[in-house]
Each structure stands twice: as structure tokens, then as C-alpha cells.
Amino acid sequence: MLEFNWPWAFFLLPLPLLSWALLPAAARQQSALMVPFFAQLQQQSQAQQENPSSLLRALWLLLVWLLLLSAVARPQWLGEAINLPASGRDLLIAVDISGSMKTPDMKLEGKAVTRLQVVKQVVGDFVERRKNDRLGLVLFGSQAYLQAPLTFDRNTVKLLLNEAQLGFAGEKTAIGDAIGLAIKRLRLRPADSRVLILLTDGANTSGEVSPMQAAKLAEQTQVKIYTIGVGADEMQTGGIFGTSFGRRTVNPSADLDEKSLLAMAQLTGGQYFRARNPQELQAIYQQLDKLEPIEQEQETFRPISSLFHWPLALACFLYFTGLIAALIKNALGSSSGASSQ
Numbered sequence: 001m002l003e004f005n006w007p008w009a010f011f012l013l014p015l016p017l018l019s020w021a022l023l024p025a026a027a028r029q030q031s032a033l034m035v036p037f038f039a040q041l042q043q044q045s046q047a048q049q050e051n052p053s054s055l056l057r058a059l060w061l062l063l064v065w066l067l068l069l070s071a072v073a074r075p076q077w078l079g080e081a082i083n084l085p086a087s088g089r090d091l092l093i094a095v096d097i098s099g100s101m102k103t104p105d106m107k108l109e110g111k112a113v114t115r116l117q118v119v120k121q122v123v124g125d126f127v128e129r130r131k132n133d134r135l136g137l138v139l140f141g142s143q144a145y146l147q148a149p150l151t152f153d154r155n156t157v158k159l160l161l162n163e164a165q166l167g168f169a170g171e172k173t174a175i176g177d178a179i180g181l182a183i184k185r186l187r188l189r190p191a192d193s194r195v196l197i198l199l200t201d202g203a204n205t206s207g208e209v210s211p212m213q214a215a216k217l218a219e220q221t222q223v224k225i226y227t228i229g230v231g232a233d234e235m236q237t238g239g240i241f242g243t244s245f246g247r248r249t250v251n252p253s254a255d256l257d258e259k260s261l262l263a264m265a266q267l268t269g270g271q272y273f274r275a276r277n278p279q280e281l282q283a284i285y286q287q288l289d290k291l292e293p294i295e296q297e298q299e300t301f302r303p304i305s306s307l308f309h310w311p312l313a314l315a316c317f318l319y320f321t322g323l324i325a326a327l328i329k330n331a332l333g334s335s336s337g338a339s340s341q
Helices: 005-012 015-022 038-049 052-072 117-131 154-161 174-188 213-218 260-266 277-287 310-338
Strands: 002-004 075-079 090-096 106-109 112-115 136-140 144-151 195-199 226-230 235-237 248-250 272-275 303-305
Touching: 002 005, 002 248, 005 052, 015 052, 038 090, 038 272, 052 195, 052 310, 075 195, 090 144, 090 154, 090 174, 090 303, 106 277, 117 154, 117 226, 136 154, 136 174, 144 213, 174 195, 195 260, 195 272, 213 226, 226 277, 260 272, 272 277
Parallel strands: 090 136, 090 195, 195 226, 226 272
Antiparallel strands: 002 075, 075 303, 106 112, 136 144, 235 248
């Protein structure tokens, strides 16, 4: 459907006529030269004024003016309405990309990989399955960043997650700031659909807001927080020249603050999960898949294509074509007058 974004521009249509009627005519300068054939020139001038080409010229200028006004009015074409999903959650995923997420205590297909590599694979699959949800992505280290706002475009969210690199947000962990940023983005959404899934492998070591302060604010704004602690309980380190000599078993998740993660989840009505390996992490996100969708207001989207360049281009073409035609006509008239003399 064609419509004009600024239709008031057409009120300027009579402006040239008003200018011609209200503004005084330009004063004619009297020539100081004696022209012996002045009467003949005057007759030719009157004949030109009575010529039908004057009417065509006026219509031509009127058409150019109308096309210019059409361009100013910003014509646009509205496409067919597209219905957006009417149910689902507003779900923000907060992923820890601090330095500790490079710990290679996970295994995929028998190979040791970092925690972040496992998170990208499992969370990426989770994102693809949430077809009726608005998804957003928060990345946090020493600072928290909104990497993707709430959107139905799951492919973009997954792409931005896969492009996340360790240390981009700093080496420390600002859990409280990540929750605060998520609350800021979720607080204007329907109250029954605000969900934050926060994944971390450590404790809060940076930021302006403590995790429990942020959790209390989340409770007040009805944001439900699901927390996930990721990292193995045991890991073999050391070893001389690839042998078992000198190897020892350590707990790479000793810094994980499970107490705070559990308290934040319980305070906001969510749950705390522990993922020690890729299988457990996969099972957690499958359980999160069972969140019941909440009915939301139906939304529609109509694609808009701007068309102002078409009348503008046509106006320029007509104007310069007429101008060139007038110049050629005058040149031919001058040459014929000179030859007759």
C-alpha cells in the first residue's frame, strides 16, 4: 500500500501561484540604445506569448513542482503485515567470559576443551530451540555488556555468542553488574515473562553492585533468575614430559560461589543448577526448555520501502530535459534570425 509520510507537503502546491500574484513584478530597465526594428521585435514577442508553447511550459513547470513536492512528502510502500509470535518469554542469557572460562576441564568427543567452548555449543543449541521467545545476550567479565538486545532473531544471537572471545570484557567477574544490566532490559517487558539465565564459573570479583543487591532488585521487578555454576570438580594437572609422574588432582571450581548463586535463584523464584561436564550442562538447558510460554500481546510488522527517490529523479530529468530543449530552440532561433538578415 502506498502512503506519504509527510502529506502536509502538498499544502505547498499553490505556492508558485501565490508568489506570482502577491510579489511585485520585477522592474524593467529602459534600454539606452535606439533599436530601429523595435516594433518588429515587439510583434514577435507578442506572438510568442500567444503561442501554445507558453501553456506547455507552464504545465511542464507545474509537473516538475508536483514531483518535487511528492518527493518531499516521503512516499513509501507498506508491505503485507507479518504476524510475530504471540507467546513466549523475554529471556536474557548472561554468559561469563572472564579469564577463568579458559580452564580446559571439560571434554567434548574425548578431547579436553575450555569451559567457554562447551558453553558456546550447548547454549547455541538452546538458542535455536527457543522459537517463540525473545532472546537477548549479556556478556560479562570485569564489566557487563549487552551483546544482543531482546529479539526473535535467534541466528544473530547465536552468531554473537559464537564470536565472543575470552577476556574481551576483562579478566574478573562482575556478576552483580550483569544482573543489573539484565534487569534494566527486562523491566519494561510483561511481568510474567521476565527470565534471566546466568552462567558463571566463579565468584563476584568486580563491578559496582553486589550479586545479592542485584538479586533483591530483580525480585522487586519480578525478574526470575536461573543460575548455572559450570566447571569440573576434579582435574589432573602437572606431569613431567607427558607422564603421570608429578601429576596431581585439583578442584578447578574451588572459587565457584555456589552459596550466592543458590541464594539469588531462590530469592527470585528461579533455580540453581550445577554443570560439571557437557552432559550435565546439556541436561540443564533441556530442563530450562520446559518453561511454560506466557501469552503476550499480538504484534505485527509491516516492511517499509522508501520511494522518494523516484519522483525526485523524474523531476530532475524533466527539468533538465526542458532546459536543454529551450536552449536548443533559442540557439536555432538566433541562427535563423541572423541568416535572414
